[in-house]
Amino acid sequence: NAGVMQNPRHLVRRRGQEARLRCSPMKGHSHVYWYRQLPEEGLKFMVYLQKENIIDESGMPKERFSAEFPKEGPSILRIQQVVRGDSAAYFCASSPGPAEQFFGPGTRLTVL
Amino acid sequence: AQKITQTQPGMFVQEKEAVTLDCTYDTSDQSYGLFWYKQPSSGEMIFLIYQGSYDEQNATEGRYSLNFQKARKSANLVISASQLGDSAMYFCAMREAGVGNQFYFGTGTSLTVIP
Numbered sequence: 001n002a003g004v005m006q007n008p009r010h011l012v013r014r015r016g017q018e019a020r021l022r023c024s025p026m027k028g029h030s031h032v033y034w035y036r037q038l039p040e041e042g043l044k045f046m047v048y049l050q051k052e053n054i055i056d057e058s059g060m061p062k063e064r065f066s067a068e069f070p071k072e073g074p075s076i077l078r079i080q081q082v083v084r085g086d087s088a089a090y091f092c093a094s095s096p097g098p099a100e101q102f103f104g105p106g107t108r109l110t111v112l
Numbered sequence: 113a114q115k116i117t118q119t120q121p122g123m124f125v126q127e128k129e130a131v132t133l134d135c136t137y138d139t140s141d142q143s144y145g146l147f148w149y150k151q152p153s154s155g156e157m158i159f160l161i162y163q164g165s166y167d168e169q170n171a172t173e174g175r176y177s178l179n180f181q182k183a184r185k186s187a188n189l190v191i192s193a194s195q196l197g198d199s200a201m202y203f204c205a206m207r208e209a210g211v212g213n214q215f216y217f218g219t220g221t222s223l224t225v226i227p
Contacts (some may be wrong), residue, residue, distance in 0.1 A: 033215070041220075042203055043217040044217070089155060100147070101161075101215060102159070103157035
């Protein structure tokens with residue numbers, strides 16, 4: 001049973017471009033969480049999704065950020081018009097329900 | 113108020129010695145879970161140990177144990193017989209019961225094991 005997969009592992013974008021981060025949860029997991037880790041900080045919750053539904057997006061910035069978890073395919077975290085402050089590690093976690101979350105390896109986004 | 117507080121930005125321990133990493137939490141929920149994760153320099157988050165709020169015994173997993181003091185709202189991680197490979201960032205996290213089930217993370221403690 002493969003773990004949580006995230007791609008790409010590293011992503012470089014110029015200011016103003018779009019960044020798309022993908023997360024494939026573990027098999028059988030229908031709950032996906034996205035977290036952001038700024039340099040020298042802990043992880044901060046962004047959004048919680050179940051298939052085709054956003055359950056809690058209280059940690060998402062109001063503009064430029066969006067997330068989806070379609071019926072088929074991976075969960076996508078999309079950042080439009082990236083700025084230097086978006087540079088961070090973005091972690092996805094999945095769970096089969098309200099229990100322990102299994103983390104992916106993260107995507108490191110660098111905005112030039 | 114911070115949900116999770118880790119007051120030790122950096123710690124050093126001699127190889128083969130034990131070390132305690134501090135964590136205090138803040139919640140008004142009766143049902144919650146406490147977790148410790150290790151983040152080596154490669155960046156992945158590795159689950160170490162879990163303690164439920166209703167668990168009466170302190171959790172143990174190999175060389176890791178969690179010193180759970182509910183009245184003081186502390187959940188310190190104890191690593192026994194430290195190894196060089198234990199050098200990493202350590203994060204304490206809490207999940208409250210409820211719809212979101214999001215994790216709240218502390219700012220982490222950087223542990224360096226000295227040979």
